[in-house]
Amino acid sequence: MINLTPQLTTQQLTDPMQPEPFRVKRVMKESYDTFTLEMEPVNSERLFTFAPGQFNMLYIFGVGEIPISISGDPNQPAMLVHTTRIVGAVTKAMSKLKTGDVLGVRGPFGTGWPVSAAKGCDVVLVAGGIGLAPLRPVLYQMLAHRDRYGKVVLLYGCRSPEDILFRKELEKWRARFDLEIFVTVDYGDSDWHGNVGVVTKLIPKAPFDALNTVAMVCGPEVMMRFTAIELQKRGVQGEAIALSMERNMKCAIGLCGHCQFGPTFICKDGPVFTYPQLQSWLAQWEI
Amino acid sequence: MTLNTNSSTKYVLESTDFQQLIDVLVGIGYRVIGPTFDHNAVIYDDITAVTDLPIGWTDEQDAATYRLSRRSDEAFFGYVIAPQSWKKFLYPSQVRLWQAALSNGSFEILPDSEKPEPMAFIGVRSCELHAIAIQDRVFIEGEYVDPTYHAHRENLFIVAVNCGQAGGTCFCTSVNTGPKVEAGYDLALTEVIDHETHYFVVEVGTERGQHVLEQLPVRTADKREAKLPKTITDQAAHQIKRHLNTDGIKELLYTNSENPRWDEIATRCLTCANCTMVCPTCFCTTVEDVSDLTGQQAERIRKWDSCFTMDFSYIHGGSVRYTSKSRYRQWMTHKLATWIDQFGTLGCVGCGRCITWCPVGIDITAELEAIRQTKAKGETIKEGSDENIG
Amino acid sequence: MRTLDELLHEHEFFKGFKPEHLELMAGCATNVIFEAGEYIFREGENADVFYVIRHGHVALEIHDPRRGPIAIDTLQENDVLGWSWLFAPYHWHFDAKAIKLTRAVAMDGKCLRTKCENDHTLGYLMMQRFATVLADRLQQTRLQVLKLYD
Structure with a gap:
């Protein structure tokens, strides 16, 4: 079983329910409904160390707080980076933030992707939609220590060509010889010359050695279920597949009860789990 | 003395x-x-x-x-x-976790000093x-x-x-x-x-x-x-008249998430959340972030919450537990099964409050027994039908 | 230059076919090439062929009067293109366009249908292979219609 405990010791939080103010340094529009915020602490020189896969609770003053995974580079802890899609009141308010505005941050919380367990293995990242955001730190980490891993493959599916996140970065990475990137969209227009179809379709042909692969999967739950099945068909061991789960969260420290999924608390036992930890529960409705 | x-x-x-x-x-x-x-x-x-x-x-x-x-x-x-x-x-049931005030283009958390x-x-x-x-x-x-x-x-x-x-x-x-x-x-x-x-x-x-x-x-x-x-x-x-049979209780509930009894309970359960409010171990809470009219002051209030509400499991797009069946199942499975994995004990102390205060009188001990019996019946039917085929 | 049955032998779809079956198949096969942008077939046309793609990239499209062509699936090396040749009335349901230079082997449908009728072992094998392809495509399409990322 791969170990999902973050390799980095997270900062001891004085009161884990108190947000710390962070100032927005840059806002980047990723697509019509998705944006990235880069931010720095207002009152301290705190370096925001985190493990790829961990998340923060982001607070908009007087509006509310939601869990969002960290999408930045773990080797650049001076800048905290989050990528979010507008889905509700808080993310809507967040989308209106400008450079210089302040928001609250609690974290980092939760387990991380099995980045160190993947040493010496091929790595396949399967992302669906906004699920690419929590996997981006893994790519940064692997590119910073490229010699530690075998093949590194990203399979990324999204709605349409307009929804592709981090497009420039993906293009830059695609040009590298040591990174394989395959993108597919559900529906393509006449300008789209790439793949069309669901992301699981990319798995049978992707270049990795299934018996020596660690897979990290993030996207809608249905997509993750089918991805895990397809990866196993290819020969990847269930134990070598990690998934990142999402549920309602209020506290992020295992006390509010909202994020329970079977016996687990997604916030502290996850969000990253191995497939066998979740398998029996994923098949059930309304867990 | x-x-x-x-x-x-x-x-x-x-x-x-x-x-x-x-x-x-x-x-x-x-x-x-x-x-x-x-x-x-x-x-x-x-x-x-x-x-x-x-x-x-x-x-x-x-x-x-x-x-x-x-x-x-x-x-x-x-x-x-x-x-x-x-x-x-x-x-x-309601606690203010902190207050905050805007100052110098940022905000400051003012912890509650009340001892x-x-x-x-x-x-x-x-x-x-x-x-x-x-x-x-x-x-x-x-x-x-x-x-x-x-x-x-x-x-x-x-x-x-x-x-x-x-x-x-x-x-x-x-x-x-x-x-x-x-x-x-x-x-x-x-x-x-x-x-x-x-x-x-x-x-x-x-x-x-x-x-x-x-x-x-x-x-x-x-x-x-x-x-x-x-x-x-x-x-x-x-x-004491009531009995909760705890034999293999965790496995019983883990293997019975699709037991037809849950549907039957759902026809009676009002998802009123009374059981969770009176339960001495239920610990779920929600938070409310509010601000004053000027938007200069904000605070976070923590309140008791219940897994019987639709909001409880809401993620963008909808609630994960959208039927009353799944919400009752979540509550009872948490009390009697997943709690054991989470904290090493049952989440039930047998105080009986959830039975007394259920407006329709749903009895956790009787429902557990019904699930046990329905399961046993299901197995018998299966064996019987195999015999018929033979 | 490789023979047609060698080309078929290398293709994923025909993996495990016996040499005598491949030889029979090769009798119905023609080597074809499509330029980028070229339509391989159009909706409504007679479907008397299927293609085993050797290299390239093909988009399956539906034309919508308001939105223009919408790509609903893409196929590549080692995929097969087209199954309408198997079922009456043998008409294509979509447009297929090469989006890159595409090399394929075209299999004559009529010829194959006759051979499958005459040799049910071969017929069963073909049906089995196509059923697998159809099941995979159906499953993928089901996921696609869920609009998971909305």
Whole structure:
């Protein structure tokens, strides 16, 4: 079983329910409904160390707080980076933030992707939609220590060509010889010359050695279920597949009860789990 | 007065001296909380005098039934348990976690400086002691500590009172949480009342308890009196009518998420959340972030929440548990199965409140049994049909 | 230059076919090449062929009068293109366009249908292979219609 405990010791939080103010340094529009915020602490020189896969609770003053995974580079802890899609009141308010505005941050919380367990293995990242955001730190980490891993493959599916996140970065990475990137969209227009179809379709042909692969999967739950099945068909061991789960969260420290999924608390036992930890529960409705 | 400090020694406190217990606790600086008669119910609230106790009252409890009636005696603790548990003091239903104010283009968190008053509970039943121990595991003994609970709990003085009778919805004997108090108290009392006498057998659980006892006009209990806590709680145990069969309980529920009984329960369950509000171990909360009209001040309020609401499992797009079937299943499976994986114990102490306060009288013990039986029936049908094929 | 049955032998779809079956198949095969942008077939046309793609990239499209062509699936090396040749009335349901230079082997449908009728072992094998392809495509399409990322 791969170990999902973050390799980095997270900062001891004085009161884990108190947000710390962070100032927005840059806002980047990723697509019509998705944006990235880069931010720095207002009152301290705190370096925001985190493990790829961990998340923060982001607070908009007087509006509310939601869990969002960290999408930045773990080797650049001076800048905290989050990528979010507008889905509700808080993310809507967040989308209106400008450079210089302040928001609250609690974290980092939760387990991380099995980045160190993947040493010496091929790595396949399967992302669906906004699920690419929590996997981006893994790519940064692997590119910073490229010699530690075998093949590194990203399979990324999204709605349409307009929804592709981090497009420039993906293009830059695609040009590298040591990174394989395959993108597919559900529906393509006449300008789209790439793949069309669901992301699981990319798995049978992707270049990795299934018996020596660690897979990290993030996207809608249905997509993750089918991805895990397809990866196993290819020969990847269930134990070598990690998934990142999402549920309602209020506290992020295992006390509010909202994020329970079977016996687990997604916030502290996850969000990253191995497939066998979740398998029996994923098949059930309304867990 | 000097007392024998052997912890197994028991003492006798006359009912006429009971006021002194309250006074000593008040004198030490405790906010004293105990049972009292209010709006035709026994509720736990602030008390200052013996006369605040529900003297001579008892409670009749059954599925969806609670009423008080007069006893034939003047017992102080002649009821079983209050509708609300002690949870409302240790983990209040609404707490302000912090306030914040905008300043210099940023915001500043203003922590609440209010220091919680030390509390003394009088009248904690054995099942309730177990419930507190269970919440200790959740709020104090895990990776993260809840500061509010911890602060209340650290300074808590507990005077437990053994059950002299069982309620109609009790099933503590099924889950080994009573009726006799065994641990987790500072002082434990057993009320003894008959025509001539009315006194309390006192047991000491801690040094703090010893310190309080030393300020009370007690005498050492004789051999007969020392046996009374066991005799009386044994009598109460024999009155218990309900039984929760815990054999293989976790596996039973883990393998029965699609049992047809859940659908049947859903036809009755109103998802009113009463069971979760009265449950002494249920710990779920939500937070509300609010601001004043000027938008300059904000605060975060934490409130009790319930897995029976639609909002509870809401993620963008909808609620994960959108049927009442799945919400009841979540609650019961959490109490009796997943809790074991999470915290090493059941999340149920057999207090029976969820049965009493369910407006349609859903009984967790009966439903578990129904699931067990439906499962058994399902297996029989399967075997039978195989035979027919053969 | 490789023979047609060698080309078929290398293709994923024909993996495990016996040499005699491959030889029979090769009798119905033609080597074809499509330029980028070229339509391989159009909706409604007679479907008397299927393609085993050797290299390239093909989009299956539906034309919508308001939105223009919408790509609903793409196929590549080692995929097969087209199954309408198997079922009456043998008409294409979509447009297929090469989006890159595409090399394929075209299999004559009529010829294959006759051979499958004459040799049911071969017919069963073909049906089995196509059923697998159809099941995979159906499953993928089901996921696609869920609009998971909305």
